[in-house]
Amino acid sequence: MSVTSVAKDSYFYGGNMDALLFAVNAVAPLVLLILIGYVLRLIKIIDEQFLKTLNKIVFNIFMPVLLFVNLYDLEGINDLNWSFVLYAYIGTVVMFLIGILVAKLFIVEKQYKGAVIQSVFRANNMVLGLPLATALFGVEGAALASLLVLTTPLLNIFSVLTFTIFDRQLSQKLTIGVVIKKIITNPLNIGVFIAVMTLLIRALLIQNGVTFRLTDIPGLYPAIKYIAMLQRQ
Numbered sequence: 660m661s662v663t664s665v666a667k668d669s670y671f672y673g674g675n676m677d678a679l680l681f682a683v684n685a686v687a688p689l690v691l692l693i694l695i696g697y698v699l700r701l702i703k704i705i706d707e708q709f710l711k712t713l714n715k716i717v718f719n720i721f722m723p724v725l726l727f728v729n730l731y732d733l734e735g736i737n738d739l740n741w742s743f744v745l746y747a748y749i750g751t752v753v754m755f756l757i758g759i760l761v762a763k764l765f766i767v768e769k770q771y772k773g774a775v776i777q778s779v780f781r782a783n784n785m786v787l788g789l790p791l792a793t794a795l796f797g798v799e800g801a802a803l804a805s806l807l808v809l810t811t812p813l814l815n816i817f818s819v820l821t822f823t824i825f826d827r828q829l830s831q832k833l834t835i836g837v838v839i840k841k842i843i844t845n846p847l848n849i850g851v852f853i854a855v856m857t858l859l860i861r862a863l864l865i866q867n868g869v870t871f872r873l874t875d876i877p878g879l880y881p882a883i884k885y886i887a888m889l890q891r892q
Contacts, residue, residue: 685794689787721889722785723850728887729805730854731873732798736862739855743803747810754780755817762825773825781814782807785847808851812842 699705733739758779762772782788784807792804815838842848857873864871873880 681795685791688794689790719846721886723846724883725789725887726785726805726808726847726850727854727857728884729798729801730851731857733802733858735865736855736858738802739806739858740803744806744809747807748813751780751810751813751817754782769825773821776821776825777818780817784808784810805851805854808847811845811848815842 696705700710730739755776758776761779762775766772766775784804788807789801789804792800796803819835819838861872873883
């Protein structure tokens, strides 16, 4: 075997090993947290009521604040990658169509088809995707992952379509008014909306020679970032 081929093999396997370790380092903390939660539940240190309360706190406070911080830390509104949002919308449409195809071909019972379709196109972007993007790609990855919240309106529309077709009883509860209310009052959407509006206001202030930021208010932004850090951890 020539020296050149040995060098190529070493580079190939070394590169793959580095990539594997990089991926493991990103995923391992999430797996460890899941295991810790499972053990704590198993030995009854935490109960169902505690989990429900904690879920409410995370969904209504920690997660929206984290999304706000991820976007606010960008240099400006021009750093928002709207082409990525378009890509996410297209990907959601494609997965929705794949979900319908899978349900039509492989699911016999009609009452289960809606759940299958939902499981195909609804991704767990915020709980798993956001921390993974942060671990793998840092601040820029976190900002991009935060923008995935903007696909929520499309997800809700597809949910209504799915249950209207396959679950008429449940679809009666999912009227257009209910869907719009869910979109507007969703804490994650509110967090992203406030962040985008803040970036727009910052850009307008800069155009008029004002460089004011939230970081100029003593104690305010550090407190906001601390709440975000609790969710990030």
